[in-house]
Amino acid sequence: MVAPIPHDEKVPILEVTDFQVELITATGVVRAVDGVDLVIRRGETVTIIGESGSGKSTTAMGVLQLLPADLAVYSGSVKVGGVDLLTDRGAADRIRGRMVSLIPQDPMTALSPVHTIGRQLGEAVKLAGYDGEAAQQRSLELLEGVHIRQPAEQLRKYPHQLSGGMLQRVLIAIALAGHPVLLVADEPTSALDVTVQAGILDLLLELQERTGVGILMITHDLGVARLVSDRIHVMKDGRFVETGNAEAVVARPQQDYTQRLLAAVPELGPWDDRPRPETALTGGGTR
């Protein structure tokens, strides 16, 4: 099982202050992230929601220092467990994959197609300090922790032999290998079917309840944001235009932009969840 987070409760897991990211592009310097602040404490999920080009993914990749070093200029501060990654240059490399892990967007392409699940999970497990028999045991534990059945069998498989939802579970297992205190999830379910998506979101909520891991979630989906978040930051043109408790932001948005964004989401309305007798279909086609 995943160990509880060894962490000073008074220090936030992530504290981002006046964070700016400037990207050097062919047409000049673009300020993709323009002075954002956010805090994630133990057991919290904070979501950045926005449309394409808002800067939400750049913020996430910037926090992880995963933008190309020669093309991105950072300022402000990004503290993980009190250590500023922007001033301590080696810190990002030390914490990434250990204290902080990324759950990528597209599980179908995030793994190497020519290596087994076991080998790829094993690498992360070894990085976390396990060897030999203990590493194998840890791999099995991690797969069980993300509710993958017959884990020993799955370890021998290649990515193409697993479904998208299973692969996303594997990637979450890999992310958990180093006992992270923070998960950065960049659109972790947008490449998945809705029924699979729900399972993954449920798993993230469960892992958080179990371990207290903090989650920085990036999504364009208001339904996902509303479901998993404690706080939501609405991002537009590199800035947070609205910030608040997830329930309040959705129920009582204060800013024009948030109101328009919410109004644009088509509604499903109420429905009747009671199973009813399996009556004849209204149309043909089923046998």
Add this chain to the structure above:
Amino acid sequence: MTTAPLLSVEDLTVDFGAYRAVDGVSFTVERGHTLAVVGESGCGKSTIARALVRLLTPTSGRIVLDGTDIARLPERRLRPLRSKVQMVFQDPYGSLDPHLTAEAIVAEPMRDRSRRDRHAEAARLMDLVGLPSSALDRRPAEFSGGQRQRIGIARALATSPDLLVCDEATSALDVSVQAQVLKLLADIQAERGLTYLFISHNLAVVRQISEQIVVMRSGRIVETGGTEEVLHAPRQEYTRALRRAALDPATMRGLKPRDVVRNLQAATAA
């Protein structure tokens, strides 16, 4: 004749080798109305779209369009009918030729007309989808995703089709852009009496745009009916699972409401 459905699909089956992607599917679409086909990846909905525009030839069954069965027509006889059914694709980035101007893309299906005619018609169509005539000379890379999807719709309308097959036409778009494109499709339908077959995995989008719905799973129809009724009171367990999985922010109560997703896996495993 006016009461006959524009499109009638009967016992449609499509095989890819030994794999049956669509298995005995039947439905009809009334003229001027919208039928939605929903389901998860691999359910066969896109295969149906491709069969309707005859990008593939079904194994068996009938596709009766305005009185003619086009399911297995040879290309020579299909050709004059192709203009009647057009498709709007999912990916606004991959479905437009990057080398062509917007005008050339929109006018491409009108090659038999004079140059002047084509130009005038392309400008009219661009105006119809809400793009300025100055956009005619620009290439796909210069447009946003939503603008590209408008160009794709303008191209689809160029042959004055009766039926528009929209395959996840708004799935790649931001919600605000999606809302604009859905409104555009509704306006065009009201104005021209077009018939839509709207394929989507998004139940909320489908509720907004369609009157009738077909729910598919593993190549077969699970449930059909009026969109509002099916989404309000699904009869089949699978439709209920889909309904439950659709995260509607407006209906959630409390912070991190795990009950919304907690029981889902058991339900979908059934």
